[in-house]
Structure formats: C-alpha cells, structure tokens
Amino acid sequence: MKINTDKFKEDLKKILPDIEVLGEYKTMKTKIKLKCSVKDCNHEWFSTPDNLLRRMKYGCPECAKKELNNTWKNNIRIWLKKNRNDLILIGSLRKYEDKTKWRCAKPECSFEWEANFKSIRGAGSGCPKCGIEKVRESKILPEEEFKKWLYNERPLIKLLSYKSQSNKATFQCLNNDCDTKGGKIWETIPEVLRLQNRGLSGCNHCGWKKSSREKRISEKAIRQWMEENKPKIIMGKDYENTKKHTSFTCKVCNYKWKTSINVFRTNDAGCPNCSGNPPVTKERFLERLSEVSKNSIRLIGKWNGNSQKSLFKCLKCSNEWKAQPARLTSSSPTGCPSCVETGFNRNLPSWIYLMEREIDQQFGITNDLVQRIKFHEREGWKLIDKFGPSSGEYILEKESKLKIWLKEEIGFDLKGKEENWLKNKFKVKNLNSLFEFAKIEKLYEKKLISLNNVNQGSNSLTRQSLNCRNEEYPFEWKLLPKTKLEAWENNEKKFFDGKRCRQGHLAPRFVSGPCTECIKLNQLKINARVKETRARKIIDAKKFKECPECKKVFLITPEMRKDKTFCSKICAGAESKRSYVKNNPELVKEQKKKSRLKKSKLSIS
Incomplete structure (x- = not known):
C-alpha cells in the first residue's frame, strides 16, 4: 500500500503519540519536519520517517538527552550510596x-x-x-617517643615542657661547659631541634660554638691552598679568619691590597692591578681629584670608598655637598653644583625635550638625549617632544628665555632639575605650543642648517672611519646604527661607531651596556667556572654505576653525560641490535650472505 502524509501520521501516532508532523511526507528516506508536544519541550527538528517508525523509545532528541541525563544522575546517586x-x-x-x-x-x-x-x-x-x-594526627609525635629520641640523640638536653612537635617546648642545657650557670633554659620547636646537626653539644649556644670550631679552617691549610692555587700572590702575616681582610702582594706587579681570603676561594679572583681594575684608594683618588678640578675641590668628609658618597667643599664658592667620588674623577666630571651654570657642555650638539607624568610636566636640555631620558623614565616621566641635535648656545638661549617667561609671567621658580609644573595650572602638547604660549620664536629648521651640517659631518666622519676599517670587522656590523641616539630612536639594542671600548675591543656596543665582546668573554669565564665546579663535585662524589647490559661497574667522570646509563656504545646498542634481528630475520640472513660473499671474493683475490 502506498504511504501518504495522512497514513504516516496515523502510523506515527500509534508508536510516538507525543510527536507532531509539520511537513509533507515524500519518501521513507526523505527528512520531514517534526515537533515535540511534550510540556516544557516543544522542540522542532528534522528526521526521516524510516527512523521514527522503527519504534524508537524517544523520538524527540531533547527528551532522549534529558532521560539519559536523569539515568546517569540516578546511577551516580546509587554508586554514592554503595561506595x-x-x-x-x-x-x-x-x-x-x-x-x-x-x-x-x-x-x-x-x-x-x-x-x-x-x-x-x-x-x-x-x-x-x-x-x-x-x-x-599522623604527624603528631607523642611526648614519650620524643623523650626517647632526645635521650638517645641529645643526652645533654633536658625536656621541661612539651605540647607537640610543632609547638614551642622548653628545654634545659645539661652541658658542664655551658656559659649559663645551672644550664641555659630556652624555648624552641622540637621539630627544629631534630633537624639541627648539633649532636651532643647541649643548647643552641654550645652547639653553634662547637660547629664553628669544627668548620674553622686553620691558617696553615689556607696558606697551603694559596701556594697551590694562587702561586703569584703572597699572603700577608696579618691573617685572623676567613671573613676579615688580610693583606696580599702580587709577585708580578708588586701591587699591595687588602681583601678576605674568601674572594680567592669562592670567586676565583686574582690581582686587581694585573686585571686592569684596581680598587681606587683614598691617596689615588686625591691625586686624580687635584688633576681634574685643578685643586678647586677638597675632600672634607670621611672616605667611604669610590662609590659611596662623601662630603666635599669647593674652594671657589665655599659650597659643601655630598657626591660619589667616582663622579668627580670620571671622564665627564660633574664638579661643584653651584659653580656649574648649565650642567652640560655648550660647545657640543644639544637637545631640548618635553616630558610629562600623571600630574606634572617639565622641559630640559642635555648633550646625551638617550641617557637623560632613561634617567627620567626611572621616576615615571614619558617623552612628549624633542628637538635636536642643535648648537649648545642656541639651545641654552631658548631655555633661559623659557625660564624667564615661566618665572615672570606664570610665577614658577625653576631651579636645576626642578624644571616641572602642575598640569592643572599649565599644560602644553609639544615644544612648539610651549614657545607659542611664551611668545618666543619657534624652533625652525632654518636655524639648524649649519648645525645639521655639523651633525651630518660627524655622521659622515663616522661612516668614513667605518669604511676605512672594512677589513677589520664583518659586513653585518655596517648595517647596524652608527650612533647610540640612532639606535635608541629605531628601538635597536646595538650600534657600531667604529670605536674601541675601554678594554680595547672593536665590536658592536649595546645602547645600555658594554660591548658584545666584553659580555662574551665574561660569559666564557662564568661557563668555565661552572664547568670546573661541576667537575670537582663529580670527582669528589666518586659515584659508581652498574651497566644494565654487561653488569660491569664503572666510575662516573666529568666528561660523561648526566644521563649516562651504559658503560660503552656497544652495550648501549645491544638491545636495539637484538630487536632488529628478532623483527627482521630475513633481512639479517641476506646481509649475512652478502658479507660472506664479500669475504670469499677478498680471499680469492
């Protein structure tokens, strides 16, 4: 009998009465639109009449999912009751x-x-x-068990009060040599006492004394170590212990200095004068200061070292201030802050810049824009606008006009590094708008024609020097920025200007750091030191391993890998050879035949 839509609806109602047919029936394999009439469902979907007439338990897929989910939840609840x-x-x-x-x-x-x-x-x-x-509860140590352990391991300590191994308990020292009469009484956590390696030495004070005596290295052993490891350095007679400074003398350059013995034993140091980095002494600093300042600055405070601040006095203006000695004798010395008018060299190319923070703005001038911006960025400043490089005289003239205008018209008294003002009182977007407010001539490119030529000339000189040295460095270095400023503006990390660093290396330099060759040599020293300490640890450990293949015991040496398991390459490849023979028996037979034929041909010839 041919099935039509009405006939299909009658047959479907007998099997699945909750399903309503929305579409027209075509064939048993053609999908038809259906709807679920169950309350809170009303799901609509497409399915073939053939699937529906197979007496499915749930025709609606959503109802089937809900029922399956309920079954799964009931099974979980049954499992929870049982288990x-x-x-x-x-x-x-x-x-x-x-x-x-x-x-x-x-x-x-x-x-x-x-x-x-x-x-x-x-x-x-x-x-x-x-x-x-x-x-x-499993970690609670009963008092009786702790007393037994104390009696066996720490017989010179008596327990006075105890709660648990994690709460503080009271102890008394029974050592006759204890500094406290009648034995010292103290409180500590019992678990800490069990972890300490003080043995039978009574209280913590007695224990520290004993452990320090045991770990103390004799002077004879240290002198013997210096003769073996540092034969070029003579140790003085003023040795007390490993922490206090001792005098040393270099046999090569006769340089004398004081330091602790641990510098040689832990850091593998040598003579600072031979390495080119001798410590700056007070006498050496005063000689350098008189040369640089032409006897105009005097040290009046206590000498604390070359990098620690000391009190100085200017003989010209009688100004007293604190500064790091290294800044007064460097390649670009700071000098007296009162005598120095500008803080930068007006004979060098200069920049003027504008910066801002959350609540204030500032402007300034400098000879080194990169270092100056980095200095301000530490305090939260961000660069808004800059102009340069230009003549120092021209930039200084513009700055002085701006200061006069801000002081007289706006009422700001700007001094030194305090060239900043609050945004709620006065705010500008760039340098041109600042000069426009001040009614000062703007920074036009016309003013920089000769100065740009100077700047271009310096860059051309740099390029000429680089071109002259093409044989001395790789071609890749020529592609790097030529100056520090150019590298900073292009967000590059390195630049190459054709000049040698302080150590005499001709190599690219980092914008904030030394040259690449210095870092490479330093890293090689660190790697060698790490390798040597690892080798010493392996040699001192004297660790043996058993080969899982031949059961031979072999000693671990520094040349071996950390994960070395087999004694030789033959043992390491034995397992793979056996598996190859087992998995490829026919190939092995052919290979053996070929090898026998080769041997026979060689013997005949």
Whole structure:
C-alpha cells in the first residue's frame, strides 16, 4: 500500500503519540519536519520517517538527552550510596567534570566544599577538613617517643615542657661547659631541634660554638691552598679568619691590597692591578681629584670608598655637598653644583625635550638625549617632544628665555632639575605650543642648517672611519646604527661607531651596556667556572654505576653525560641490535650472505 502524509501520521501516532508532523511526507528516506508536544519541550527538528517508525523509545532528541541525563544522575546517586557513605551530594550534577557542592557525612564536621564527581570516584578524594586532621594526627609525635629520641640523640638536653612537635617546648642545657650557670633554659620547636646537626653539644649556644670550631679552617691549610692555587700572590702575616681582610702582594706587579681570603676561594679572583681594575684608594683618588678640578675641590668628609658618597667643599664658592667620588674623577666630571651654570657642555650638539607624568610636566636640555631620558623614565616621566641635535648656545638661549617667561609671567621658580609644573595650572602638547604660549620664536629648521651640517659631518666622519676599517670587522656590523641616539630612536639594542671600548675591543656596543665582546668573554669565564665546579663535585662524589647490559661497574667522570646509563656504545646498542634481528630475520640472513660473499671474493683475490 502506498504511504501518504495522512497514513504516516496515523502510523506515527500509534508508536510516538507525543510527536507532531509539520511537513509533507515524500519518501521513507526523505527528512520531514517534526515537533515535540511534550510540556516544557516543544522542540522542532528534522528526521526521516524510516527512523521514527522503527519504534524508537524517544523520538524527540531533547527528551532522549534529558532521560539519559536523569539515568546517569540516578546511577551516580546509587554508586554514592554503595561506595561513599562519608559524603552527601547537595549540589546539582550537570557534567561528569563540572564541580558541584558536597557535604561531609560526619555530624561533628559537616564541612561543605566544591569538587567534581571525577575526583570523588577516580581519585577517591573526600572531605578536605577531615583530610587535614588525619595528616595532622599522623604527624603528631607523642611526648614519650620524643623523650626517647632526645635521650638517645641529645643526652645533654633536658625536656621541661612539651605540647607537640610543632609547638614551642622548653628545654634545659645539661652541658658542664655551658656559659649559663645551672644550664641555659630556652624555648624552641622540637621539630627544629631534630633537624639541627648539633649532636651532643647541649643548647643552641654550645652547639653553634662547637660547629664553628669544627668548620674553622686553620691558617696553615689556607696558606697551603694559596701556594697551590694562587702561586703569584703572597699572603700577608696579618691573617685572623676567613671573613676579615688580610693583606696580599702580587709577585708580578708588586701591587699591595687588602681583601678576605674568601674572594680567592669562592670567586676565583686574582690581582686587581694585573686585571686592569684596581680598587681606587683614598691617596689615588686625591691625586686624580687635584688633576681634574685643578685643586678647586677638597675632600672634607670621611672616605667611604669610590662609590659611596662623601662630603666635599669647593674652594671657589665655599659650597659643601655630598657626591660619589667616582663622579668627580670620571671622564665627564660633574664638579661643584653651584659653580656649574648649565650642567652640560655648550660647545657640543644639544637637545631640548618635553616630558610629562600623571600630574606634572617639565622641559630640559642635555648633550646625551638617550641617557637623560632613561634617567627620567626611572621616576615615571614619558617623552612628549624633542628637538635636536642643535648648537649648545642656541639651545641654552631658548631655555633661559623659557625660564624667564615661566618665572615672570606664570610665577614658577625653576631651579636645576626642578624644571616641572602642575598640569592643572599649565599644560602644553609639544615644544612648539610651549614657545607659542611664551611668545618666543619657534624652533625652525632654518636655524639648524649649519648645525645639521655639523651633525651630518660627524655622521659622515663616522661612516668614513667605518669604511676605512672594512677589513677589520664583518659586513653585518655596517648595517647596524652608527650612533647610540640612532639606535635608541629605531628601538635597536646595538650600534657600531667604529670605536674601541675601554678594554680595547672593536665590536658592536649595546645602547645600555658594554660591548658584545666584553659580555662574551665574561660569559666564557662564568661557563668555565661552572664547568670546573661541576667537575670537582663529580670527582669528589666518586659515584659508581652498574651497566644494565654487561653488569660491569664503572666510575662516573666529568666528561660523561648526566644521563649516562651504559658503560660503552656497544652495550648501549645491544638491545636495539637484538630487536632488529628478532623483527627482521630475513633481512639479517641476506646481509649475512652478502658479507660472506664479500669475504670469499677478498680471499680469492
């Protein structure tokens, strides 16, 4: 009998009465639109009449999912009743891996937490509060057991009061040589006492004394170590201990200095004068200061070192200030802050810049724009606008006009580095708008024609020097920026100007750091030091391993890898050879035949 839409609806109503047919029937394999008439469902979908007439339990896919989910949840609840009576499910289950709420079944606990059923069934997790209590109870050390341990391991210590191994207890020292009469009484955690390696030495004071005596190295052993490891350095007679400074003399250059012995033993140091970095002494600094300042600056405070601030006095203006000695004798010395008018060299190319923070703005001038901006960035300043390089005289003239205008018209008194003002009183977007407010001639390019030529000339000189040295460095260096400013503006890390660094290396330099060759040599020294310490540890350990193939015991040496397991390459490849023969028997036979034929031909010839 041919099936039409009405016939299909009658047959479907007998099997699935809750499904309503919305489309027209065509064939048994052509999908038709359907709708579920169950309350709170009303789902619409497409399916073939053939699938629906097979007496499916749930025709609607959404109803089938709900029923399957309910079955899954009932199965979980049945499993929980049989296997986990220690907890109660109080939340709603959505997915196998979704977290839900649980409650501890113990009435004295009743702790609630969130976890997924996967961890409850798979990992066997339970109440975290009860778990912490179990761990705590398992780690509790009874007083009787601790007394037994104390009697066997620390017989010179008496226990006066005890709660647990994690709470402070009271002890008394029974050592006759103790500094406190009648034995020192102190409080500490028993577990800490068990972890300390003071042996039978009584209280902590006695223990530290004993351990320090045992670890103290004799003077004879240290002198012997210096003769073996540092034969070019003579140790003085004023040695006291490893921490205090001792005098040393270099046999090569006769340089004398003081330092602790640990500098040689831990850092592998040598003569500072031979290495080119001798420490600056007070006498050496005063000689250099008189040369640089032409006897116009005097040290009047205590000498604390070349990098620690000391008090100085200017003989010209009688000004006293604190500064680092290294700044007064460097290649670009700072000098007296009162005598120096501008703080920069007006004979060199200069820049004027504008910066801002959250609440204030400032402007300034400098000879080194990169270093100056980095200095301000530490204090939270951001660069808005800059102009340069230009003549120092021209930039200084513009700055002085701006200061006069800000002081007279706006009422700001700007001094030195305090060239800043609040945004709520006065705010500008760039340098041109600042000069426009001040009614000062703007920074036009016309003023920089001759100065740009100077700047271009310096760059051309740099390029000429680089072109002259093409044989001395790789071609890749020529592609790098030629100056520090050019590298900073292009966000490059390195530049190459054709000049040698302080150590005499001709190599690219970092914008904030030394040259690449200095870093490379320093890293090689560190690598060699690490390699040497690793080799010493391996040699001192004297560790042996047993080869799993031939059962031969061999000593681990520094040349071997950390994960070395077999004694030789033959043993390492034995397992793979056996597996190859086992998996490819026919290939092995052919290879053996070929090798026998080769041997026979060689013997005949």
